[in-house]
Amino acid sequence: MQLTPEKLGDLSPQRRERLMARSNEDISSVFDHVRGILADIRARGDQASVDWHKELKADLTPDDFRVDHAEMTKALGQTPKDLLGCLEKAAVNIRAFHAAQMERPMWQMEVAPGIIAGRKTTPLDSAGCYVPGGRAAYPSTALMTILPAVVAGVGRVVVCTPPGEGLQVNPLTLAACHIAGASEIYKLGGPWAIGAMAYGTGVVPKVAKIVGPGNKYVTAAKMQVFGVVDIDSPAGPSEALLLADRTANPRHLALDFLSQVEHDPASAAVLVTDDAQLAQAVCQRINDIYPGMPRRQIMDQGGAYCAVLVADDMDQAIExxxxxxxxxxxxxxxxxxxxxxxxxHAGSIFMGPWAPVPVGDYASGTNHTLPTGQGAKMFSGLSVDDFLKKPTFQYLTKDGLASLRQTVTTLAEAEGLPIHAMTVRERFND
Structure with missing residues (x-):
């Protein structure tokens, strides 16, 4: 990866659009394939998952997908104590931050004399958390998806995570699920996990909402089951924008930049600054240290969505x-x-020279399940709000209804709904 500063105002429309189009993964190529898998799960339940996962365990049965007490105990025993301590410390911060998001259970107000209206807050009965895995372990994602649901008061928090050879799951992931307070854990990945949680099978329960990141197959599955269950915002490869001025340290920015690129070949990293000297220093630092960086096999494939941009001033950079x-x-x-x-517009914001993105990825308390691909213009990161419903209520006295009688009956009849009007009038005929 060789970087040179680019003038923000001189970007061609095509170059600017390419930077903006990061993370917008085209899932159309897998949509039909995923649709077939979901239809199979809906029709055959656990047996569909068994048939697809037999290559991992020859004598597989539906009950093997469930993580039992013995397997969890073994996983906790296999996890080094220092790692357990780090997970627990991160969990404390994540739990505290999300607990602070909780609203009062109910509020009400007198809209007008005789008319009381309000809203109450109730948690979902169940939620499904998808924790990526298979060739890698993501215990931080277990904490970030499970803990907000637990804090919100969700009664049943179901976790699905992809197994590896022998239907094994990384012990660190299981330990994180245990620390976060998952109700039950299943060794299922991809569309089979999403379909099982959306429709329910003999072993995996149906949930009300599915959250968590995944590859394009997971994303396609979540989009197709939306409506049967709720889902969180779509998410693609990781991305970061660094907004900096002359006070920033170029050595720090260089590593902040590369820390995003190491995620995935499609990950995006952009630095925007109003200081040309800083931009040049960061590029030089990246070019100098890149040959010795770990995970080069991933970063060598990436860079398509990376740039160091020099703005005319901070106003242009912020725009x-x-x-x-x-x-x-x-x-x-x-x-x-x-x-x-x-x-x-931003998913999560890190401020000052001592707040690199990895602190939010793991332990500062904020959530790392965030919208990508300009999704921050429409969505927020995962929070307790994703696991709460907020129905409204109203109570009217006779005088309160009388004060709205003419308004309601007139509007109902204007919309061609005469029985709506009759139900109000009838109450004054008694």
Whole structure:
């Protein structure tokens, strides 16, 4: 990866669009394949998953998908104590941050004399958390998806995570699920996991909502079961935008930049600054240290969505940032809280020289399940709100209804719904 600064104002429409189009993974190529898998699960339940997973375990039965007490105990015993301690410390911060998001259970107000209206907050009965796995372990994602549901008061928190050879799951992932408070865990991945949680099978229960990141097959499955269950925002490869001025340290920014690129060949990293010297210093630092970086096999395939951009001034840099709407936004400016006031679109924001994105990935308490691909213009990151319903209620006295009688009956008849009007009038005929 060789980087040179680019002038933001000189970007061609095609170059700008390519940077904006990161993470917009085309799932159309797998949509029909996933549809067939989901239809099979809906029709045959657990047996469909057994047939697809026999290559991992020859004598597989539906009950093998469930993580039992013995397997969890073994996983906890296999996990080094220092790692368990780190998971527990991260869980404490994540739990505390999400607990602070909880609203009062109910509120009401007198809209007008005789008319009381309000809203109550109730948790979902059940939720499904998808934790990626297979060739890698993502215990942090277990904490980030399970804990908000538990804090919200969801009665049944179901986890699905892909198994490897022998239908084994990384012990660290299971330990994280245990620490977070999952109700039950199943060794299923991809569309089979999403379909099982959406429709319910003999072993895996149906849930009300499915959350968590995944590859394009998982994304396609979640989009197709939406309506049968609720889902969180779509998410693609990781991305970060670094918004910096002359006060930033180029050595730190270089590693912040590369830390995003190491995720995936399709990951995106963009630095925007109003300081040309800083941009040049960051590019030089990246070019110098890149040959010795780990995970080169991934980074060598990437870079298509990476750029170091020089803006005319901070106004132009912030305008671009809001249009980009990054999943992760690092603000490294002289007055980050002042800059923050001008940010409209971002999934999670990291401010100052001591707040690199990895602290939010793991342990500062904020959630790392975030919208990508400009999704931050429409969605927020995962929170307790994703697991709460907020029905409204109203109570009217006779005088309260009388004050709305003419308004309701007139509007109902204007919409061609005469019985709506009759139900109000009838109450005054008694």
């Amino acid at each position: 671009f940032t809001n249009d980009y709407a990054p999943e992760h936004l690092q603000i490294v400016t002289a007055e980050p809280f002042v800059t923050l006031q001008r940010i409209r």
